[in-house]
Every structure is written in C-alpha cells, then in structure tokens.
Amino acid sequence: xxxxxxxxxxxxxxxxxxxxxxxxxxxxxxxxxxxxxxxxxxxxxxxxxxxxxxxxxxxxxxxxxxxxxxxxxxxxxxxxxxxxxxxxxxxxxxxxxxxxxxxxxxxxxxxxxxxxxxxxxxxxxxxxxxxxxxxx
Numbered sequence: 001x002x003x004x005x006x007x008x009x010x011x012x013x014x015x016x017x018x019x020x021x022x023x024x025x026x027x028x029x030x031x032x033x034x035x036x037x038x039x040x041x042x043x044x045x046x047x048x049x050x051x052x053x054x055x056x057x058x059x060x061x062x063x064x065x066x067x068x069x070x071x072x073x074x075x076x077x078x079x080x081x082x083x084x085x086x087x088x089x090x091x092x093x094x095x096x097x098x099x100x101x102x103x104x105x106x107x108x109x110x111x112x113x114x115x116x117x118x119x120x121x122x123x124x125x126x127x128x129x130x131x132x133x134x135x136x
Contacts, residue, residue: 043115050111
C-alpha cells in the first residue's frame with residue numbers, strides 16, 4: 001500500500017509548476033486586454049463621431065441645405081455637433097453621381113480620420129431624390 005499513501009500526500013512539484021504557468025499566462029492575457037481598452041474605446045468613439053457627422057451631412061443634403069454636388073471636404077466644424085473630444089482631423093468628402101433615373105442621385109459620404117497614428121476610412125452610401133431633376 002505504499003502507492004496509495006503517496007497519492008494521498010498532495011500535488012507534485014511538476015503539477016504545481018504547470019498550474020502556476022497556466023495562471024501566469026491567463027493573467028498576462030488579461031492584463032494585455034485591460035491595457036488595450038483605452039485604445040479600443042478611443043477608436044470606437046472616433047468611429048461613432050464620424051458616423052454621426054456623415055449622417056448629419058446626409059440629412060442636410062436631403063433637406064436641401066447642402067447642395068447635391070461632389071466635394072473633397074464639406075468643411076464642417078466637428079466641435080459643433082460632437083459630444084466629447086472630437087477627432088481633430090475628421091474630414092468629410094461627398095461624391096454625387098446621377099443614377100439612371102431622372103432626379104435620383106447616388107450619394108457616397110466618406111469620412112477619414114486618424115486614431116493613435118492609424119488612418120481610418122468610413123463610407124456611407126445612399127440615394128437622394130430631387131423631384132425637379134436638378135440638384136440644389
């Protein structure tokens with residue numbers, strides 16, 4: 001019965017070492033995720049701001065406040081309708097193309113911005129109808 005008494009004494013040094021290594025790897029992975037959280041939050045916040053400005057641009061075009069014409073930069077002051085810290089280099093470009101139907105226009109709004117040195121690009125596409133057939 002010496003074998004059964006040895007098994008009842010506890011864990012071997014190898015088993016404890018393996019368990020500690022697994023615990024250390026799990027803790028390091030968790031710490032890496034926690035350290036990345038502010039970067040992820042800033043990227044998501046910048047994307048949310050870009051989408052909000054693009055939607056605002058489209059609504060202004062639908063309302064006829066902004067003319068239906070292509071432009072490399074709408075020139076919005078982002079601070080006027082973004083809560084929090086705005087992306088300092090957010091640029092909104094608009095591309096307007098007439099579709100096959102009279103009075104119907106294909107609109108592509110593109111936002112470009114930088115977060116932590118990485119350039120991002122987000123695009124929204126829609127169609128806008130002008131009953132007169134000419135853009136305003």
